[in-house]
Amino acid sequence: MLGTQFTTGSPCWIALGSPDTEAAAAFYGSVFGWEFRPAGPGAGGHGFFQQDGRAVGGLGPPAEEGAASAWTVSFHTEDADAARRTAQEAGATVRVPAPDVADAGRMVYLTDPGGADFAVRQPGRLRGLERTSSPNTLVWVELHAADPEGVLGFYRALFGWRWAVMEAPGMTYRVVSTAAGDQRTASFGGVAELQEDPGNPRWIPYIEVGNADATARAVEGAAGRILLPPADIPD
Known part of the structure; x- marks a missing residue:
């Protein structure tokens, strides 16, 4: 977490x-x-x-x-x-x-x-984020990559990351953890294979919200765009 x-x-x-x-x-x-x-x-x-x-x-x-x-x-x-x-x-x-x-x-x-x-x-003076994993704060980060295993080798060399492979509907997902601590407790994000434009690898921050549908309406009300509509993910 x-x-x-x-x-x-x-x-x-x-x-x-x-x-x-x-x-x-x-x-x-x-x-x-x-x-x-x-x-x-x-x-x-x-x-x-x-x-x-x-x-x-x-x-x-x-x-x-x-x-x-x-x-x-x-x-x-x-x-x-x-x-x-x-x-x-x-x-x-x-x-x-x-x-x-x-x-x-x-x-x-x-x-x-x-x-x-x-x-x-x-x-420095500011250690980092002062609030996470609560409503309207960062809760997860996700990398979309053309070669998940290859790029995870890079992050292992840099940070010592560990990961566990999980089969999800239509994709293989890798749950990533820091090098220290219990692997499940130390998980903070995931890596997925790019499903669309292979030229657009990217890190995506996820913000926890209380109601995804209400947040989507707030985005549109503030002149933002919905790229993928709210959807339930099994389990």
Whole structure:
């Protein structure tokens, strides 16, 4: 289960890079009730999504100039520069090397060998997400990859991840856990084979909600789009 006691390789942060941070803050405030708090002078327009004063994500301009709006999932490391070197040796591409985000942490933005963007984050004053696995917070992360087993080998080299194979309707799913602790308890996400465009591998953050249908209506009411309608998944 995803928590806030972060170990190497556990999801510790999600951040939205948006060319229009004001519109993004308004949208997520309307859908999830998140409040946006700017990080202050010198932060380059970055800030924090909060729920009851607790950090549940970040928002700022895209890490790369001209990039489209996108969420980035970050994984915990105690040494961002060492993680960057290990990732490169294992076949990753460095997109943005180790910027310090005010005093909140140190980041490296990477692309894995399968083409999915992610980041590693070394904590600073802010350890990471301050609330998870509760309504309107991060509860799961999922990688869609053309070669799940191949790319999981990369993440094992980088973080020591473990995984268990599970057969789901129409697909093979791999439930991923950190290297430390009971494997089931330490699970935080999954990896699935791309079912559509093989050129679009990606990490997807999942937000827990109390009512998926009501959330879908809130998204449309805030001028968002429904990519897949709400559906029940057996078991």
